[in-house]
Amino acid sequence: MLKKTVAAVSAAALLYLTALATAIYAQEPAQQAVIVILYSQHCKAYCQKVRPILQELKQQYPKIAFLELDTSSETLPESKAKAKELGRSVLQFVTDYADVVPYVGFFNSKRKLVKDLSGPKTKELYVSVIEKNLSGDN
Numbered sequence: 635m636l637k638k639t640v641a642a643v644s645a646a647a648l649l650y651l652t653a654l655a656t657a658i659y660a661q662e663p664a665q666q667a668v669i670v671i672l673y674s675q676h677c678k679a680y681c682q683k684v685r686p687i688l689q690e691l692k693q694q695y696p697k698i699a700f701l702e703l704d705t706s707s708e709t710l711p712e713s714k715a716k717a718k719e720l721g722r723s724v725l726q727f728v729t730d731y732a733d734v735v736p737y738v739g740f741f742n743s744k745r746k747l748v749k750d751l752s753g754p755k756t757k758e759l760y761v762s763v764i765e766k767n768l769s770g771d772n
Contacts, residue, residue: 667767670720670739671684672732675704680754684754685736691761698767705733722745723746724741736752737752
């Protein structure tokens with residue numbers, strides 16, 4: 635008798651948690667694409683080439699969220715906390731590439747990493763990746 639009661643309670647709890655997760659997921663607002671740049675306050679030459687280009691692109695593409703995260707050892711915990719707010723894939727990106735700066739990750743609206751670029755690149759290359767992401771050619 636006790637086994638049947640435990641099994642019934644477990645099944646009911648599982649159904650409840652599934653329904654709760656479904657309801658929470660359904661209430662999430664539509665997300666926008668995100669571009670994350672990892673830089674370090676100690677990275678002068680390369681990071682200072684990338685950041686101004688992405689700041690220009692931020693003005694050019696207001697529908698995309700741009701996030702600059704300092705991955706210096708002093709600020710890495712804060713940067714990881716910000717990344718975690720955007721989802722597991724963004725946090726994983728920061729965790730995996732915190733030591734490789736500058737590093738730029740392009741995430742679609744579902745927070746899937748669709749492209750990543752290491753080191754300074756041309757504005758044209760960044761625009762190309764953004765256009766591909768915006769047009770749904772992921």
